[in-house]
Amino acid sequence: MLKLNSMEWTEEAKETLKKIPFFVRPKVKKEVEKYAKTKNVKVITQEFLLEAKKALLGKLSSSEKGYEVVGCFFKECKNTLKDLSGLLEKTEELLKKYDLTEFLLKKTGGHLKAHNKFFVGFAGCPNSCSRIHIMDIGIHLFVEVTYSKEVCEGCLSCISVCEEEAIVENKGDVEFFKNKCVGCGACLKVCPTSALASEFTGYKVYVGGKLGRHPRLATLVKVCKNEEEVLELIEKALIYYKKFNTKGERLGTIIQKRGFEEVKKFLLES
Ligand code: SF4
Numbered sequence: 001m002l003k004l005n006s007m008e009w010t011e012e013a014k015e016t017l018k019k020i021p022f023f024v025r026p027k028v029k030k031e032v033e034k035y036a037k038t039k040n041v042k043v044i045t046q047e048f049l050l051e052a053k054k055a056l057l058g059k060l061s062s063s064e065k066g067y068e069v070v071g072c073f074f075k076e077c078k079n080t081l082k083d084l085s086g087l088l089e090k091t092e093e094l095l096k097k098y099d100l101t102e103f104l105l106k107k108t109g110g111h112l113k114a115h116n117k118f119f120v121g122f123a124g125c126p127n128s129c130s131r132i133h134i135m136d137i138g139i140h141l142f143v144e145v146t147y148s149k150e151v152c153e154g155c156l157s158c159i160s161v162c163e164e165e166a167i168v169e170n171k172g173d174v175e176f177f178k179n180k181c182v183g184c185g186a187c188l189k190v191c192p193t194s195a196l197a198s199e200f201t202g203y204k205v206y207v208g209g210k211l212g213r214h215p216r217l218a219t220l221v222k223v224c225k226n227e228e229e230v231l232e233l234i235e236k237a238l239i240y241y242k243k244f245n246t247k248g249e250r251l252g253t254i255i256q257k258r259g260f261e262e263v264k265k266f267l268l269e270s
Pocket residue numbers: 072073074077078079080081123124125126127128129130
C-alpha cells in the first residue's frame with residue numbers, strides 16, 4: 001500500500017500520484033514535496049499538484065540525468081528481506097562516477113531522452129514490484145531456504161503461505177522442493193520451530209531489460225552474496241556498456257546485437 005508519511009496529501013492528490021508509473025512515482029513525490037517546502041505549503045492538494053507539475057517540468061528536463069536508480073517501497077513493505085538504502089546510495093555514487101550524463105549527451109549528439117537513460121532497479125523481495133526486469137540492471141533480494149525434518153512439528157502453517165507449492169504435505173510429512181522455491185521468505189515467518197530457516201540473504205542480478213520496439217526481459221547473470229559483489233558487477237556492466245555503446249542505445253539493445261554469452265563472460269570473469 002502506498003504510504004505518504006513525510007507530508008500530508010489530500011485523497012484526490014494521492015489518487016493522482018498513484019496514476020504515475022510505479023518506477024518514477026517516488027521521484028515525483030520527492031520533487032513535489034521539496035517544491036511544497038519552498039512555497040511553505042503544508043498539504044498537497046490537487047490544485048497544488050498541478051501547479052507543481054507546471055513549475056517542475058522545466059526543471060526536471062534541464063537537470064535530466066543519464067541514469068536513474070529506482071527502488072521499490074522496501075522501507076514500508078513487510079515483505080522486504082533487508083534494508084536496501086545503503087546499496088541504493090552507493091549505486092547512485094557509482095553511476096555518478098561513471099559520468100553517464102556526459103557520456104550519453106555525446107553519444108546522442110546532445111539529445112539525451114528518457115529512453116536513453118541507464119536504469120538500475122532494486123527490489124526488496126522476489127515480487128520485484130519496481131519492475132527490475134525491464135531495467136538495464138535489475139536486482140532483487142531473496143533468501144536461500146533450508147528445511148530440517150528433525151525439528152519440524154508438522155503444523156503445516158508453511159504450506160498455506162507458500163504460493164509456489166514448494167512445500168507440500170505427503171502422508172502427514174512435509175516435503176520441501178528447493179527447485180520451486182523463489183526465496184520470498186514467507187514460510188520462515190510462520191514456522192514456529194525454525195525447521196525452515198534461511199542460510200543467507202542474497203541478491204539476484206539481471207541485465208539487459210528494456211521496453212520499446214524490441215522489448216527484452218533482463219537475464220539473470222549472477223547470484224551475489226553481498227553488497228560488494230553487487231557493486232562490482234554493476235561497475236563491470238557499466239564498463240561493458242560504455243565500451244560497446246554507439247549512439248546511446250540501452251544495454252539490452254547491445255546484448256541483442258552482440259549476444260548474451262559475451263556480456264555474461266565479461267561480467268563474470270575476474
Ligand atoms: S518488491 Fe517486495 S519488498 Fe519491494 S515493495 Fe514489492 S513486495 Fe515489497
